Amino acid sequence: MKLHEYQSKALLRERGVTVPDGHVAASADEARAAAEKLFAAGSARVAVKAQVHAGGRGKGGGIKLASTADEAAEFAGAMLGSQLVTPQTGTEGVPVNTVYIEGGADIANELYVALTLDRSSRCPVVIASAEGGMDIEEVAETNPDAIIREHCAPGWGLRPFQVTRLAYNLGLSGKAARGAAATILKLANAYRDLDASLAEINPLVITGDDNVIALDAKFDIDDNALYRHADLAELHDPSEEEPLELEAAEHSLSYVALDGTVGCMVNGAGLAMGTMDEISNAGGFPANFLDVGGGASVERVANAFRILMKGERVSAVLINIFGGIVRCDRVAKGVIEALGTVEVNVPVVVRLQGTNAEEGREILRQSDLEFLVAETLREAAEKAVNAASGQAEA
């Protein structure tokens, strides 16, 4: 679950990291009032920052500097309600519902620092670079030697000597080095305490008088840990997510919208991906990823069917169930029952394999509903792709 900049900064501020003063605004008037407060407190300029989860906001016009409160209101008014397109969004962009109005900082030096999971070392890692403000993936491509890493040992976490070493390796000294080291340690503690999968400050600013400020911040929280962070779960902003993906999540189904025409429903994530790949090998393209789970109960199949049929381009459906512990005859009955509750006006290919597969196929053949029954995954994919192109022509 991604958090907005203003949410991430509030979490850092609570943990003693210095962040610029700022206020959230949902209208131009609120933005003007926020800017007036910041100017009154001594800011020379204020930043108006679109609060979206996607990165690359600056390049997409989502960050503007204003010299007057009226100017801040004007920028905010233009951003709010618009779709912001950045290098990390699709061409449709993402909606801007709030902006963050923030005081400026006296920037002498910009650094990059983040904590993330190093999957191959199986522990968290601090990633830092002296090239702050830049996209870290870009730095990794163009200047990989500029990236400094410190791993957090399991059970021990990040130790003070590591952050001190990191600060010196970033070329800092004196007060700035001490401040940066302390900030990185606080960021690491926040990463751990909040069960983050990413905690990023980019840029981490060293000011002219060697203070250390988090000018931007981003947290991504491990969904599997939200059960123990009720306060964080409340920060969820679903406005940038696909409505169908949200609906699926409410039913504990895993769904991802894609842009092909063959809707698919599969039990198990790996087999669901494999089924998508097989559809592509057969000359078509999947309309979605959908894992109904290992059990594939009637209720789950019905919910899954309803959601996948909402995909606008679906012109055929492929149901692929490998019956292990769950018996295919029960799945077949579930599919028939589920299809009785959903309007289906495209061909449906069903492939059952595993426990009681033949009994399951027989139940489907004898039902009033018209299924195309397949035995192998390849046959199923070919039938579904043919059916989808037949529908498209008709």
Added chain:
Amino acid sequence: MSIFVDSDSRILVQGITGSEGSFHARQCIEYGSNVVAGVTPGKGGQMFEDTVPVFNTVAEAVTATGADVSLIFVPPPFAADAVMEAADAGVRLAICITEGVPALDMVDVVGYCNARGTRLIGPNCPGVITPGQCKVGIMPGFVHKEGRVGVISRSGTLTYEAVDQLTRVGIGQSTCIGIGGDPVIGTTHRDCLERFAEDEGTDAVVMIGEIGGSGEEEAAAYIADDYPLPVIAFIAGQTAPPGKRMGHAGAIIAGGKGTAAEKMKALTAAGAHVVESPSEIGAKVLEVLGD
């Protein structure tokens, strides 16, 4: 021959009185696995199915029964602690089926297990089966057949699909391991490849990977260095979009890294037989073994 588990394995089931645990413990027993103990705190002294004693703690169960493998069906908030309890009690192999364990919990758990010499498989995995000898997991036993091909996979049903294809073309399996779909797992593709290389009962390895992480690339680097067995590989998620989690917590192309194309390229370069379609796994193994 086999790796990790065989007919001598003495299995204990953590969470044996829960709905998942009891169902699958029964299935494992029916398959012929030697389930010697169950653990559920507060239920010590009971008997499961009139034959398996239940204990309050893993330590007690190990002392009383000599269990050396633990199969864990404990809900996500308690799963990390359950694995650590197994490791602390000296269990040789802990297999964690639970899906939904926070990733940072697993960081400490993997460190804890490594320090105690306990191998962890999973979490979020179907478990391990040595056909004809021992099933320690939730996979359907009947699709498997005794034989000489090892199977390693990050997924559940896709593994059953691949195994079913093998069995249908007459190829049996030595051991099949579901290593799990989470970002932090105890045992990797590479770890399993190492063990299969030492196993006299394994002639070839089927490796099923998926998008996300770099476990397949690390496996590729390992097999490139004179790996003694043929490896047949499939990577799921060739059509998956970047930045989207595909069901498994670990199946995500992040920052352009972890694509199926990269993994297939690395494995091909390492000398593995990479198939593009999941339907071709069985036929490809047959072809490779026939050479």
